[in-house]
Amino acid sequence: MSEKGLIFDIQSFSVHDGPGCRTSIFFTGCPLxxxxxxxxxxxxxxxxxxxxxxxxxxxxxxxxxxxxxPYGSIKFADNGKQSITWDICKECETFDCVDTCPNNVLKQCVKEYTVDEIMTILRRDFNNWGAKGGVTFTGGEPLMHHEFLIEVLKKCHERQIHKAIETSAYAKQEVFLKIMKYIDFAFIDVKNMDREKHKQGTGVYNHLILSNIEALKKSGWQGRLVLRQPTIAGYNDSDENAYKLIEFMNKNSLYEVNLLKFHRLGLTKWNQLGKDYEYSNHGDMTEEKMQHLQELYLNNNIACYIGDNTPF
Ligand code: SF4
Ligand code: SF4
Incomplete structure (x- = not known):
C-alpha cells in the first residue's frame, strides 16, 4: 500500500522558505x-x-x-461559554463537530495526502517557481514522515524539482542521511548550544541534532546548509551561545546562519488549541541586540542574515 502523509497546510507562493518562489508543504507531528x-x-x-x-x-x-x-467533549457553562475537553478531542477520529458548526469556528486542521496528490499540486505550481524556486518540506517535522517523504523526493528528483527542507534534524541518523541525499537546500534549527537549556526550551537534548549535522558534513553532501535560530531574549541571545555556535560551525565548515527575531504570531493558535503560551510577555529581542549578534557572527567569518533579509 502506498504511504500517505499527514499535512496541515500547503502554501503555494512562499518566498521565505528557501531560494526563489516555492510551494511549502507543512507536515504534522514534531518530536520537539x-x-x-x-x-x-x-x-x-x-x-x-x-x-x-x-x-x-x-x-x-x-x-x-x-x-x-458523540463523546461529550463540548460543554457550556451557566453563563453560556463553551469549553472543550482537549484530552477527549485528542483521541477523536470522527470530527462530527466540524461540519455542524455554522460559523466555521471548528476546523479540522490536518489532511491525508497520497504521493500522487502532492505531485499533482507541485505540477500545478511548477510555472510559479521561476528559475530558482521549487518545493520546501517543513512542519512540524518532515522527517517524522520519512517513508512518505522519500517517495515524494524521488519523484521530485526525477522531474528535476529543487528540493528544500526545514528540519530540526532530530531523527535517527540513518533516516536523516537517507532523506538528505535528495535535498538541495536545508535549514536546520540549532536552538541552543547548551545541552540543558536546549532540553528546557524544546523538551529534547541537542546531541542528536549536532551529531546529525556533523555526519551530514562528513557524508560529502553537496547541498547548501543554513543553520537557523529563533532568537529569544533570556533563552539563547547570549554572546556565549553565539560563540559556541561559531566554534561548532568553524569545526564543520559551515558558513551561514539565519537569526529569526522572536515573535508571537503563534499566540492565537495556542489559545485555539486550549494551551497556555509560556512566552506571552517575555522573550522580545531589540533591533540593537539582533544587530549586535549579527556583527559578532560577521566578525567571525560567518554570513549572518536577520529574518527575511537573506540572499536566496
Ligand atoms: S473533535 Fe469534535 S466530535 Fe471529536 S471529540 Fe472533539 S468536539 Fe467531539
Ligand atoms: S458557533 Fe460553532 S463552535 Fe460556537 S456554539 Fe455554535 S456550533 Fe459550537
Missing part, C-alpha cells in the same frame, strides 16, 4: 516541544481540531457542536 512554537497545531502526528473562539456564536444560543459531539 518548543515553548515559543509558532505552529503548535503541528505537534501531534494525527488529525485534530482547532477552535477560533472569538467567532463562536454561543451568545446567540448556538449549541450545535455540543449536540453533534
Amino acid at each position: 516541544r518548543c515553548e515559543w512554537c509558532a505552529n503548535p497545531e503541528s505537534w501531534i502526528k494525527k488529525k485534530h481540531i482547532m477552535i477560533a473562539e472569538n467567532v463562536c456564536k454561543w451568545e446567540n444560543g448556538c449549541r450545535a457542536c455540543r449536540n453533534a459531539c
Whole structure:
C-alpha cells in the first residue's frame, strides 16, 4: 500500500522558505516541544481540531457542536461559554463537530495526502517557481514522515524539482542521511548550544541534532546548509551561545546562519488549541541586540542574515 502523509497546510507562493518562489508543504507531528512554537497545531502526528473562539456564536444560543459531539467533549457553562475537553478531542477520529458548526469556528486542521496528490499540486505550481524556486518540506517535522517523504523526493528528483527542507534534524541518523541525499537546500534549527537549556526550551537534548549535522558534513553532501535560530531574549541571545555556535560551525565548515527575531504570531493558535503560551510577555529581542549578534557572527567569518533579509 502506498504511504500517505499527514499535512496541515500547503502554501503555494512562499518566498521565505528557501531560494526563489516555492510551494511549502507543512507536515504534522514534531518530536520537539518548543515553548515559543509558532505552529503548535503541528505537534501531534494525527488529525485534530482547532477552535477560533472569538467567532463562536454561543451568545446567540448556538449549541450545535455540543449536540453533534458523540463523546461529550463540548460543554457550556451557566453563563453560556463553551469549553472543550482537549484530552477527549485528542483521541477523536470522527470530527462530527466540524461540519455542524455554522460559523466555521471548528476546523479540522490536518489532511491525508497520497504521493500522487502532492505531485499533482507541485505540477500545478511548477510555472510559479521561476528559475530558482521549487518545493520546501517543513512542519512540524518532515522527517517524522520519512517513508512518505522519500517517495515524494524521488519523484521530485526525477522531474528535476529543487528540493528544500526545514528540519530540526532530530531523527535517527540513518533516516536523516537517507532523506538528505535528495535535498538541495536545508535549514536546520540549532536552538541552543547548551545541552540543558536546549532540553528546557524544546523538551529534547541537542546531541542528536549536532551529531546529525556533523555526519551530514562528513557524508560529502553537496547541498547548501543554513543553520537557523529563533532568537529569544533570556533563552539563547547570549554572546556565549553565539560563540559556541561559531566554534561548532568553524569545526564543520559551515558558513551561514539565519537569526529569526522572536515573535508571537503563534499566540492565537495556542489559545485555539486550549494551551497556555509560556512566552506571552517575555522573550522580545531589540533591533540593537539582533544587530549586535549579527556583527559578532560577521566578525567571525560567518554570513549572518536577520529574518527575511537573506540572499536566496
Ligand atoms: S473533535 Fe471529536 S471529540 Fe472533539 S468536539 Fe469534535 S466530535 Fe467531539
Ligand atoms: S456550533 Fe460553532 S458557533 Fe455554535 S456554539 Fe459550537 S463552535 Fe460556537
